[in-house]
Amino acid sequence: MQQLTRRILSTSQHLRPRRARSGRPQCTRVSTAAAPARRTVTAAHSNEHVQPIQVFPSHPSVDALPFDFNHNEENTTTLSPNMSTPATSASVELPVFQRDCSVLEVVSDVRVLKAVARMKLLGLPSQVDGTLPAPFRASALDSTVPASDVATADDVDFCSESLDQVSRSFAAVIRQLPESLALPTCAFYLVLRALDTVEDEMDFSKFSAASKMALHGSATRAQVASDPLLFKTTCLLNFHNLLEGTDAAASSWETLNALNSCDVGAGNDQMLLQSFDRVVRIVRDHCTAEQQQIIADVTRQMASGMAEYCQRDLGVNGTDSRGDYNKYCHIVAGLVGEGLSKLWCTAEDSGLSQANLAAVNARTGLGSLSSDMGLFLQKTNIVRDYAEDQVDGRAFWPKDIWSKFSPNGQLGAFRASKDNYSAGLACLNTMVNDALALAPSCFNYLQHLASGDSRILRFCAIPQVMALATLAECYGNPRVFEGIVKTPKTQSARICCEVGDMEGVLSWYTEVCDDIEHKVDAWERSDSFHFARDAAVASQTRSRLLLVREAVQQAQGTSLAPAREEEDDEDYIPENWPCGPHAEGAYMDRLLTATH
Helix, strand or coil: CHHHHHHHHHCCCCCCCCCCCCCCCCCCCCCCCCCCCCCCCCCCCCHHHCCCCCCCCCCCCHHHCCCCCCCCCCCCCCECCCCCCECCCCCECCCEEECCCCHHHHHCCHHHHHHHHHHHHCCCCCCCCCCCCCCCCHHHHCCCCCHHHCCCHHHHHHHHHHHHHHCCCCHHHHHCCCHHHHHHHHHHHHHHHHHHHHHHCCCHHHHHHHHHHHHCCCHHHHHHHHCHHHHHHHHHHCCCHHHHCCCCHHHHHHHHHHHHHCCCCCHHHHHHHHCHHHHHHHHHHHCCHHHHHHHHHHHHHHHHHHHHHHCCCCCCCCCCCHHHHHHHHHHHHHHHHHHHHHHHCCCCCCCCCHHHHHHHCCCCCCCCHHHHHHHHHHHHHHHHCHHHHHHHCCCCCCHHHHCCCCCCCCCCHHHHCHHHHHHHHHHHHHHHHHHHCCHHHHHHHHHHHCCCCHHHHHHHHHHHHHHHHHHHHHCCCHHHHCCEEECCHHHHHHHHHHCCCHHHHHHHHHHHHHHHHHHHHHHHHCCCCCHHHHHHHHHHHHHHHHHHHHHHHHHHCCCCCCCCCCCCCCCCCCCCCCCCCCHHHHHHHHHHHHHC
């Protein structure tokens, strides 16, 4: 039994929300198999909280990972600062931190054992393996469809295989969608992934070479040809023409062929871009006219936003402000949420009432339910990927948050020295609070899906709960500044199996809120907690959690005392905040007053 359990767990899939890769090159994640012991960190994630990882040998115990990033080992890939390709010297290694339990603990918990076995052997309920079904075919209904737009069985196979190759997070949840939505959603994802591949390419010599091939030395385009950044921007702005079949499509295809000749992208993403015509045929032949318009509109809007941020220097110090941060997240993720909400309206088998469909599509733009769904996933991954983005020479944390805590005016200060971890935790937890503010809105969105097909609810709910669990894993965790923090695989398996209806969603929202609450308590008791600086951040976390709990309690038909939002969300450290020998007692008095 123990041997079977070990075999199941060691190969189980780890589903987690993966950040849209817009605005940064892909970074290689590295786990080390052996390394010198590390000292215990006194913070919300103490050594007692991290169990030795015996089930997954590829992810060692956290305390066995190098603390000073000077460790080098054979068969590990490393990245140099500000580089997107493997380096051979002066490199920085990104360890993977992933808590898990022993085999004995797994077999003693029926929920965990059942979940990991099911995910390994069966996958999600209704999950379709292999080629996705194609219930709609435009060419079968309209004989005037051009032969170039007719999709073949090989095209469907290619898109089905590409989905598994380029998405570790959403492939399974897409595959379990209703037939009328599975292939269109797959095509939607692949279109945006291809667009993202162009945006992610940071080797401007490729764009310079491609511009000369695509423009044929035209005098009217001389400026574009001489400016690789301008050419890249032009590629992004015209990308939607590939889908719409307009007069400009010929020029856009010529540009794409030039990009492919210059090897834009890498790995499976490059292969997707080089065979993008297959994806386009799927969109034109296996998506309804309404679905095609949704995909093209979102692609155009996202590309326009990418072009804007492409011309900006999102270097080591991040976005300018929270408003700028929200705008960026809406462009690369909120628009996806809006597009998906519109796709639900095109499915006759969605099971969703017109009232619920109208509710999730009532508004567009920042602040809408659909956009908040995307923003929550995006912000969660930006929080988690602090170290990865610093290595890549990219940053997204808003300056008006991190500048309040940085000791030297640089976002990278939290990673530069362990002496700055205390201030870094306060900043990290403030970033978690910023993401948590969206959780009640996302929960509201999920409630509108509860009466429809459970497969649509599962598609939306699993990434949301995964993101919430990731925030809990990051809260008060100094390892965010050192490498890649992941949720335990056993927890991920449980979420995938248990979040299939609102009862499961309610249960997991409550469980994760409890987890974050415990970590707030642990942070306040740790040596890294500075009362005058951090008390307001902890108070804000509790306020955010109360708002989430209130939404859950209302869904359950029970009541909870309403949470008090901060009077000034920008002011995390009030001028009249208590200090001195009796500060803690005064703080608790204020906290009790605020929450009761």
